Each structure stands twice: as C-alpha cells, then as structure tokens.
Amino acid sequence: MKIDPDSAGIAPPENEPPLNSATAQSGKLLSPDQHLLLITAGDWEDFIKEWAQFQKTKYHLVDRLGGANDYGIDVAGFVTDKGFDGEWDNYQCKFYTGAPLAPNTAIPEIGKLIWHAYDGKISLPRKYYFFAPKDCGPSLKKLLLNSSDLKDKVLEKWDDWCATEITSKQTIELSGEFAKFIDEVDFSIFQYKPRHEVIEDHRKTPYYIIRFGGGLPQRPAAKEPSAEPLKDESRYISQLYEAYSDKENVVITAGNIASYSKLEAHYGRQREAFFHAESLKSFARDSVPDGTFKSLQSEIYSGVIDTCDDEHKHGAARMKAVIDRASAIQLTENGLIQVTKVQDRHGICHQLANEDELTWVPKDD
Known part of the structure; x- marks a missing residue:
C-alpha cells in the first residue's frame, strides 16, 4: 500500500507568521x-x-x-x-x-x-x-x-x-x-x-x-524649548553665536539676531534639536541601562569629528557639515536606534558642543 506523503503524517502548524529578521536571529522570545x-x-x-x-x-x-x-x-x-x-x-x-x-x-x-x-x-x-x-x-x-x-x-x-x-x-x-x-x-x-x-x-x-526584550516603550514627545535659554544651554548657544558671527563678519548676539531672519530661524531649529536630544537622554536614563546614551553620543562623535577637523570657510559651514554628517551616519548597534530621530542626531552635536567636544570656531581659525 502506497502512502501519499502530501496527505499523511503530521500536518504543519497553522497561522505561522512570515519569518522576520528578529526571529531569525533569536527565535521566539519567552514571555x-x-x-x-x-x-x-x-x-x-x-x-x-x-x-x-x-x-x-x-x-x-x-x-x-x-x-x-x-x-x-x-x-x-x-x-x-x-x-x-x-x-x-x-x-x-x-x-x-x-x-x-x-x-x-x-x-x-x-x-x-x-x-x-x-x-x-x-x-x-x-x-x-x-x-x-x-x-x-x-x-x-x-x-x-x-x-x-x-x-x-x-x-x-x-x-x-x-x-x-x-x-x-x-x-x-x-x-x-x-x-x-x-x-x-x-x-x-x-x-x-x-x-x-x-x-x-x-x-x-x-x-x-x-x-x-520586546522592544522599547513609547518615547514621550520632546519638550518645547523655553522662551529664554536655560543655564545648561549656555555653551552651545555661545558657539552658535560665534559661528554666525564668523559667517557674517559681524558680532551676532541675542540682541541683534532678529535682524538676520535666516539665522534666527536656524537658531530656533538648533534649540529644538538640543531639547530633542535632552529628551532622548532622559528617556534613556529611565528605559535602558546606564551608558547606553553615552555610547550613542560617542558613536556620533566618532562619526563627525574628522568632518569637524576639516577646513571650512567659516564656523557656520563647519557646523552645517558636522550636522549633515551626523544625519548620514549608519547607526546599527546602539539599543536606542529604534527611537532615535534626525533631530536627536542634530541635538547630540549641540550637546557635544555644549561640552566643547565639538567646536565650530576653533581658536586658531
């Protein structure tokens, strides 16, 4: 008696979802x-x-x-x-x-x-x-x-x-x-x-x-920048004004930046980016082990420092090149990648500038 292999034996499991990369790597997660x-x-x-x-x-x-x-x-x-x-x-x-x-x-x-x-x-x-x-x-x-x-x-x-x-x-x-x-x-x-x-x-x-495992929790929306800069923002904001001044060949300050509409808009976007990165830092503190956010900062620093050290026309051009490079870096290892936005990458550059790890107008320029 012949047995039809297609109609005999143990049936395959039903309703199995298509294989995704996470399951291929780790198998099914235990609850x-x-x-x-x-x-x-x-x-x-x-x-x-x-x-x-x-x-x-x-x-x-x-x-x-x-x-x-x-x-x-x-x-x-x-x-x-x-x-x-x-x-x-x-x-x-x-x-x-x-x-x-x-x-x-x-x-x-x-x-x-x-x-x-x-x-x-x-x-x-x-x-x-x-x-x-x-x-x-x-x-x-x-x-x-x-x-x-x-x-x-x-x-x-x-x-x-x-x-x-x-x-x-x-x-x-x-x-x-x-x-x-x-x-x-x-x-x-x-x-x-x-x-x-x-x-x-x-x-x-x-x-x-x-x-x-199971993925990170939903990340809260980033806070809007305060009307007046906070004390913790002082250094990267000083660097912004130095970069603008280097570009325009005139001293740009909080008192006259409104006369330069494009610079004022750019300044507002950079503060928003900084607040995005600060919110990611807070989220990391509550959601992932110590050092995870610092590792992300370090990875971005390693990806942009050579660009920062290149020759540029002025400080604003250097800042733009560094931020553009931060946007393009392929980040694959850090656990925060799935919740990291473009604004966070920009903001991390300003966090690094806030600690003088990145400098838009070097003293010898």
Whole structure:
C-alpha cells in the first residue's frame, strides 16, 4: 500500500507568521512570566537587584539584608530616614527552588521576624510581602489572604516549623511574654506579591528591555524649548553665536539676531534639536541601562569629528557639515536606534558642543 506523503503524517502548524529578521536571529522570545519560571539562582539575584531600582523611587532607602542573621528580612524599604524606628516594608524574595512557595517555607520566615521584633532587634514592618520565581502556592495564598487563618497556622506549627529554625543558639518556645506578644501581632501585614506585579515593577526600571526584550516603550514627545535659554544651554548657544558671527563678519548676539531672519530661524531649529536630544537622554536614563546614551553620543562623535577637523570657510559651514554628517551616519548597534530621530542626531552635536567636544570656531581659525 502506497502512502501519499502530501496527505499523511503530521500536518504543519497553522497561522505561522512570515519569518522576520528578529526571529531569525533569536527565535521566539519567552514571555517575562516564562522567563522567571526558568530563571537560575544567580539570575534571580541580579533580577532582584534590578527590581530594587524601582523600589528606590518609593522609599527613602532600599537595602538588601538577606543572609546570615538577617532577622527574617530580605529586602527592606524604609519610608523615612529613621530606619527601623520609622515605617518600613519587607520583601521576602529569596530564590526558592522546586515548587511554588509553601506554608512550611514561609511560616518559619514569619516566625523569625516576629521573634526578632519581640527581642528588640527590629520593629514589625508596615507590610511584609512574599514572592518567588514560581510564585506562592495556593495553600500559602489562602493563608495570606486570611490573617486569622495565618495566625492560627503559625501557632499550630510553631513547634514543628519555627522553634528550632529561628536561631541555632536556642529553641524559641511559644510561651510567656513572647506568646502574649505574638498574640497581639497584626497578621494582615503578611501578604504576597504575584509574579506579574513583580514584572510590572521591573518594567519601570532601565533593565527590563535587556532582560526580557520586546522592544522599547513609547518615547514621550520632546519638550518645547523655553522662551529664554536655560543655564545648561549656555555653551552651545555661545558657539552658535560665534559661528554666525564668523559667517557674517559681524558680532551676532541675542540682541541683534532678529535682524538676520535666516539665522534666527536656524537658531530656533538648533534649540529644538538640543531639547530633542535632552529628551532622548532622559528617556534613556529611565528605559535602558546606564551608558547606553553615552555610547550613542560617542558613536556620533566618532562619526563627525574628522568632518569637524576639516577646513571650512567659516564656523557656520563647519557646523552645517558636522550636522549633515551626523544625519548620514549608519547607526546599527546602539539599543536606542529604534527611537532615535534626525533631530536627536542634530541635538547630540549641540550637546557635544555644549561640552566643547565639538567646536565650530576653533581658536586658531
């Protein structure tokens, strides 16, 4: 019996999109959620450091305290400069392997923190969040969503899970004054932070793209230049006036540039370009790792410096040649390329002029 190869066997997948260059290079990207399910202990440590950068926007101080003698604290967010004497939150985010976080792992951590608060080493936090790469399991979530049930479970399992786990120096008995203390603890402070919320926090850091990919967020519109130049604009604007003066053989200043309509229009466009580049710099600070924008500036500088050093009729011609060259450079490596506009390239030239990295009218001209 002959088998028709076109009608037998496993059918090809349906609705596959055409191959694009990104997929050809890297294959299909894992979602951030899938990524965290597969993350290693070392990568989890790096991920927590990255995630903590967003927490720094919410607290006076964020510090990693996990390790030996950590009092049951992993990452602490202090609301004020008073440390444990003021309000603070605890994030328990150790790398728990295997299954999702379960009560027999979480409750000893709760017990440790409560004991050290009773012992006067720390104060009880305002909130205490559990999260882990594989999230909290259903049984732990149910306890954390019902503070009275959580308290009952801690008391029930104290001897089994907590008494000998808090410190190697002694067994912590649930009795006497300590029993009274734990009875007064508000167990509603203990909560869980779902993995998707942790990812959303991480999305607000400059490290999200380099870890998870998926493209840069939408870039906000650049601010319009202020009516009067800002202090931070002084040097590149001085260089503009020097270039105009060199071209016209007359001193051009803010007081008389209106008499030169083309120069005035050009001056306005250069300020707009500078503000574009400044907005890209701000966007980079919030969206990509440190050094990414500086690397873009360096690449443009390398592409235009020979043009800047060439012979030119006057400073304005030199400036135009440099800006034209910046527009033509093939930029392919920097992570900001997909959101970089022509105005940004022009503006980066003025940023470089603002730092005297580029000079339109050299002193020996």
